[in-house]
Amino acid sequence: MAESKNNIITHGLSGKVGDIIVFSQRGSKTIVSKAPKERTGEPTEKQKKHIAKFQEATIYAKAALQEATTNDIYEKGAKPEKNISAYNVAVADMLGAPKIEEIDLSQYKGKKGDTISVKVTDDFKVVAVKVIIENADGTLVEEGNAKISTNGLDWIYTTTKENDDLTGDKITIQATDLPDNLTEKEQIL
Structure with a gap:
């Protein structure tokens, strides 16, 4: 080009x-x-999925830029000097879900006030990280939202209940970004 x-x-x-x-x-x-070449033949299933996802992203971006709050957020992420508009940022944000990079359970001993640390990244902005703790039999111990730490990458959840037996417990982390893309990761104790 x-x-x-x-x-x-x-x-x-x-x-x-x-x-x-x-x-x-x-x-x-x-x-x-x-100049692009003319497409011949029917698109493959993978191409159809890609086209549909991109259509969703463009619809999302148009709607997001109509809302004053999200428009302001995406405008701040725009880089006019590199020809990256708020629309480009919104489309890219919709196309990429957050990534749960690391779950640190070393400080969780089943006591009220213990912490679970989660490192989450996104191409634009992570808006929420939820922690769900279940016993081995599937009963819910507790769930709640983590808070972002000062480094901007780690999300810290502080437990609110006692959990006497951690054997086989399942910790589920759910991370969402501005367009509500959801990523989930589980870890068994």
Whole structure:
């Protein structure tokens, strides 16, 4: 892909020239790229899923930018100098779910006030991390939202109940981002 800088002939050009090149505008730049080939045949199931996911992301981005709060959040993430608009940021955010990188259960001994630390990343912003603690038989011990630590990566959950027998207990972590993409990870004690 070529980029035209301060060219008075191509400045503002947009569209396809024959079957060879395409001019497009991104911010204040004119981009010149190879013309895409015509698609032949039916898309595969994987391609259909990808197309559907991208359509969902564009619908989400358009709706998110209509809301004042989410528009402001995505505008702050935009990088006009790199031609990345708030719309681009919102589409990318919808396409990528949070990643639960690490669950640290070393401080959880079954006592009220113990902590569980979870490292969660996202391409834009993690908005909530929920911790669910269940006994080996599936009965709920407790659940609640973790709080973000000062480093911006770790989420800390402070337990509220006593749990006498940790053997076989299941800890479930649920992380969500701004478009409500949900990632879940379990760990057995």
